[in-house]
Amino acid sequence: MLVDGPSEWPALRFLLLAVAMSFFRSAVSIDEAHLLLKEKMMRLGGPLVLTTKEEQANERLMMLKIAEMKEAMKTLIFPPSMHFFQAKHLIERSQVFNILKMMPKGAALHLHDTGIVTMDWLVRNVTYRPHCHICFTSKGIMQFRFAHPTPRTSEKCSKWILLEDYRKRVQNVTEFDDSLLRNFTLVTQHPEVIYTNQNVVWSKFQTIFFTISGLIRYAPVFRDYVFRSMQEFYEDNVLYMEIRARLLPVYELSGEHHDEEWSVKTYQEVAQKFVETHPEFIGIKIIYSDDRSKDVTVIAESIRTAMGLRTKFPTVVAGFDLVTHADLRSQIKIKIVSWPQPSGGRLDYRHWQGTSIDKNILDALMLNTTRIGHGFALSKHPAARAYSWEKDIPIEVCPISNQVLKLVSDLRNHPVAALMAIGHPMVISSDDPAMFGAKGLSYDFYEAFMGIGGMKADLRTLKQLAMNSIRYSTLLETEKNTFMEIWKKRWDKFIADVATK
Structure with a gap:
């Protein structure tokens, strides 16, 4: 084209503008693709390269996930956006959930000793055992005790009644057992109405521990409880557990x-017995725990106790943790504590952070913690987040616990979503699943996969989370290698089933 006169300048300008816009669109497209690829690689599990079979399984899984997401967009009914008590039955209908139940999830690293066995078992099995008594405190709170003969009445409790006799007096035994179950869990049809704030739900939470303690701490039940906990998690394709245990006195x-x-030795013996009949099960380890609200001198003594147990049971006792509801009175206050140093072996410090008193995260890092429990506020502390990433210190994410205990209502808005998007080290666990009417790890994996991870979370995310649970356990490197081999065989079978069936 020849353009040699003023009359042709508008055409020239139009041509130049068209070329520029075309180039600009191309440049933007290239940058956008580059950014999307970069974000994909940054996500948790993003760098993983899937095998052909895994790609097939991923395609099938994501097809189901996208279908469920699209249906939720139409109906506005999306389980992770709802309270778990109202969403549980919807989750159980999900085909994605059924796949997650099949998935070998590795290890459960954040569990509490008296909240991991389904409460239905406590009601239908334990409370029907001989010599089980019930009484009510002045506040109407139930207590249980196994004894023969019947215990004497005390100031703290009304007259003890043999539960077998008590059931004979009630008109409807099924209704009575259902009432026990309601008292053993936080589950209710209207959680927003019943639990108006954190203090209310935590009060009920702690009351449950008080109520069921007399059942679980009875020696024969204690042994069965430990065995049952491994059985329930094994059935949910979990092969290893790390349990935060208060190790309160067990009675005969x-x-x-x-x-x-005695308690630690019993954990060890029961685990060995379970492994005999379930050889792929790796075992359990105990993280000795105490209440963070106690005086610092008492906590220091608890650490010494943990060290002693670690020395006597090096293959069972893994570390020490401070637990329970965090508030202004219960910060760790490491500046005024002369923390005992381990002798004869490393003592790993764990940290359970449950509320907005997030300074505890900083304290935990200063104590050289090897994992951060919950770490709900970590995203608010960029320096602490960077430090934990640099030191490869993962957070233990318990989605359902965080929601039920009123830290977040819609799991799509969970703070860890931002950390998952940048690949921050983390594991998924279930905290006290029995208290929430859940079981094992599958429910929490569903919430993390569908809600926290959003549409972008795929098989790579799930695989990374499972491998992380092995990597960040307190097992020795040789034990981790053995564990990884067992998990890999189960994973390959899982992939084949999802890809072809």
């Missing part, structure tokens, strides 16, 4: 009490 029918050493 005669009234004799056992100390912490």
Whole structure:
């Protein structure tokens, strides 16, 4: 084209503008693709390269996930955006959930000793055992105790009644058992009405521990409880557990009490017995725990106890943790504590952070913690987040617990979503699943996969989370390698099933 006169300048300008716009669109497109690819690689599990079979399984999984997401957009009914008590039955209908139940999830690293066995078992099995008594405190709170003969009445409790006799007096035994179940969990049809704030739900939460303690701490039940906990998690394709245990005194029918050493030894013996019939199960480890609200001198003594247990049971006791509801009175206050140093072996410090008193995260890092429990506020502390990433310190994410205990209502808005998007080290666990009417890890994996991870979370995310649970466990490197081999065989079978069936 020849353009040699003023009359042709508008055409020239139009041509130049068209070329520029075309180039600009191309440049933007290239940059956009580059950014999307970069974000994909940054996500948790993003760098993983899937095999052909895994790609096939991922395509099938994501097809189901997208279908469920699209349906939720139409109906506005999306389980992760709802309270778990109202969403549980919807989750159980999900085909994605059924796949997650099949998935070998590795390890559960954040569990509490008296909240991991389904409460239905406590009601239908344990409370029907001989010599089980019930009484009510002045505040109407139930207590249980196994004894023979019947215990004497005390100031703290009304007259003890043999539960077998009590059931004979009630008109509807099923209704009575259902009422026990309601008292053993936080589950209610209207959680927003019943639990108006954190203090209310935490009060009920702590009351449950008080109520069921007399059942679980009875020596024969204690042994069965530990065995049952491994069985329930094994059935949910979990092969290893790390349990935060208070190791409160365990009692016999005669009234004799056992100390912490007896409890740890029992954990060890029961785990060995379970592994005999379930050889792929790796085992359990105990993280000795105490209440963060106690005086610092008491906490220091608890650490010394943990060290002693670690020395006597090096393959069972893994570390120490401070637990329970965090508030202004219960910060760790490390500046005024002369923390005992381990002798004869490393003692790993864990940290459970549950509320907005997020300074505890900083304290935990200063104590050289090897994992951060919950770490709900970590995203608000960029320096602490960067430090934990640099030191490869993962957070233990318990989605359902965070929601039920009123830290977040819609799991799509969980703070860890931002951390998952940048690949921050983390594991998924279930905290006290029995208290929430859940079981094992599958429900929490569903919430993390569908809600926290959003549409972008795929098989790579799930695989990374499972491998992380092995990597960040307190097992020795040789034990981790063995664990990884067992998990890999199960993973390959899982992938084949999802890809072809």
